[in-house]
Amino acid sequence: MESKLLPEALFKQLIVVKTIDEMIELLEETNLKRSFVDASINFKGIALIEEALRLELVSSLKLIKKYLPKKHNDLFELVFSEFHAQNLKTIVAKKALGQDVSLNDLVLLNGSSEYDSLIKADLKSFVSLIELDANSDSAKAAAKDLPIDYRVLLKDIDKAFYAKISSLAGKGDHPQTKQIIFSRLEFLNAMMILRSKKLGVEVKTFFSNAFINSLKENGFDTAVEKMIQHYKLSSDEEKIAKNSLALLEVIVEQKIVNKILKETRLSVMSFSSVIGFVYLKQVELGNIRKIAYSKLYSMPELNDYVFAINA
Numbered sequence: 001m002e003s004k005l006l007p008e009a010l011f012k013q014l015i016v017v018k019t020i021d022e023m024i025e026l027l028e029e030t031n032l033k034r035s036f037v038d039a040s041i042n043f044k045g046i047a048l049i050e051e052a053l054r055l056e057l058v059s060s061l062k063l064i065k066k067y068l069p070k071k072h073n074d075l076f077e078l079v080f081s082e083f084h085a086q087n088l089k090t091i092v093a094k095k096a097l098g099q100d101v102s103l104n105d106l107v108l109l110n111g112s113s114e115y116d117s118l119i120k121a122d123l124k125s126f127v128s129l130i131e132l133d134a135n136s137d138s139a140k141a142a143a144k145d146l147p148i149d150y151r152v153l154l155k156d157i158d159k160a161f162y163a164k165i166s167s168l169a170g171k172g173d174h175p176q177t178k179q180i181i182f183s184r185l186e187f188l189n190a191m192m193i194l195r196s197k198k199l200g201v202e203v204k205t206f207f208s209n210a211f212i213n214s215l216k217e218n219g220f221d222t223a224v225e226k227m228i229q230h231y232k233l234s235s236d237e238e239k240i241a242k243n244s245l246a247l248l249e250v251i252v253e254q255k256i257v258n259k260i261l262k263e264t265r266l267s268v269m270s271f272s273s274v275i276g277f278v279y280l281k282q283v284e285l286g287n288i289r290k291i292a293y294s295k296l297y298s299m300p301e302l303n304d305y306v307f308a309i310n311a
Contacts, residue, residue, distance in 0.1 A: 004031055004060070004277075004281075005280060005281070005284055005309050006030055006031075006032075006284060006308070006309075007308070008308035010026065010030060010308075011287065011291075011306065011307075011308040012308075013026055014026060014027075014288065014291050015291055015303050015306065018295070019295060020045055020046060020049065020292055020295050020296060021045075023049070023288075023291065023292060023295065024036060024040075024048060024049065024052075027052070027288070032052065032056050034055075034059070035052045035053070035055040035056040035059060036048070036052040038052070038055055039051035039052035039055055040052075045296075046292055046293070046296050049288070049289070049292045050289070051104060053285045053288060053289060054104070054107065056281075056285060057083075057107060057281065057282070057285060058107055058108065058109065060277075060278070060281050061079065061080065061083070061107070061109055061278070062109060064076075064079070064274055064277070064278070065109065068271075068274060078165060078177070078181065078275065079274065079275065079278050080109060081161060081164055081165055082161065082165065083107040084161075085157055085158065085160070085161035086107065087106045087107060087108075087115060088118070088130055088157050089154055089157055089158075090105050090106060091105075091106075091115070091118055091119060091126070092126070092150055092153055092154055092157070093150075093154070095123065095126075095150070096150035101119045103115070117129060118130070123148045123150075123153070124142045124145070124148065127139060127141075127142040127148060127153065128142055130157070130160075131160060131164075132156055132157070132160050133156075133159070133160060133163070136156040136159065136160070137149075137152050137156060138152055138153045138156045139156070155204070158206060159206050162185065162206035162207055163206070165181060165185070166181075166182075166185065166207065176263060176264075176272030177271050177272040177275050179263070179272075180260055180263070180272055180275050180276055180279065181275065182207075182209075183256055183259070184256070184279065185206075185207040186207065186209065186211065186212060187252060187253070187256055188207075189205040189206060189207040189208075189212050190211070190212060190215055190227060190230075190252075191249055191252075192204070192205055193205060193212070193215045193216055193223060194215070194220065194223055194224065194227065194245055194248075195245065197219065197220040197223055198220055198245060203216055211226070211230055214226055215227070224241065224242060224245075224248070227241075227248065227252070228241055228242075228248075231251075231252045231255055232255075233251060233252075237251050246305060247304065247305070250304075250305050250307065253283065254307050257279075257280060257283055257307075257309055260276040260279060260280060261276070261280070261309070263276070264276040264277070280309050283309060284309055287306045287307065287308070290302050290303070290305055290306050291303060291306055
């Protein structure tokens with residue numbers, strides 16, 4: 001699966017070229033060619049890149065589902081639950097902005113039937129159709145026929161996703177799978193804490209362990225120090241991390257990527273290697289997106305937040 005990830009040399013070329021069209025030309029010569037050619041039928045420029053990245057993600061997920069042993073079908077729900085949550089949040093965000101929801105905005109594996117009713121539903125009906133905790137603020141508001149806050153609903157969807165994925169990961173005998181999932185949950189929640197503390201707003205998390213609790217209990221500077229210690233940053237990385245929260249995030253994410261690469265190489269055909277590949281693919285596509293927007297907005301500094309996955 002790692003062979004389906006783009007080489008470091010290609011990322012360097014993507015950064016060097018001047019325009020989005022030049023980026024597209026390069027990417028059409030890679031294993032992403034089919035996605036970019038298909039996207040070019042109806043899209044141009046940055047919209048083409050966004051559509052091609054969506055198609056590539058869908059294609060990767062369908063390939064995994066096709067070849068994954070049947071004994072792991074139930075665990076595939078772990079993979080897709082994240083994209084289902086993203087789809088729900090996309091629909092909510094579009095509704096909040098008064099925009100039409102297109103199926104092209106969603107990551108679809110099995111057709112559109114499960115989302116057709118959600119796209120057409122008003123907000124109260126939408127809440128009743130998705131799997132939210134009955135005690136969530138949005139579910140209680142819908143039950144009492146009260147107005148539903150879009151922002152609260154987005155948080156409730158995230159909360160339901162984290163609860164579901166934590167529960168699914170805790171089942172069965174898949175230690176590497178659990179380790180990959182919980183390391184991601186830990187990282188995402190750690191960054192949520194640091195951002196909240198920097199902005200001086202209430203800290204809310206959807207995952208808890210001793211490390212996360214220690215971050216919540218301390219001020220911003222101490223929390224950053226604990227983050228640096230926990231992820232074993234070098235002295236040079238520490239200097240960068242203390243000056244930029246965004247670069248701290250990139251450094252830590254790169255460490256997690258390298259750890260996943262190392263662990264999944266030891267178990268090529270395991271479900272943990274599938275989980276790892278999906279995460280690595282998301283990181284790769286996200287880095288392509290960053291490069292594209294750096295050119296769109298003439299912000300080369302965005303390339304500081306890009307790294308290739310050395311598979």
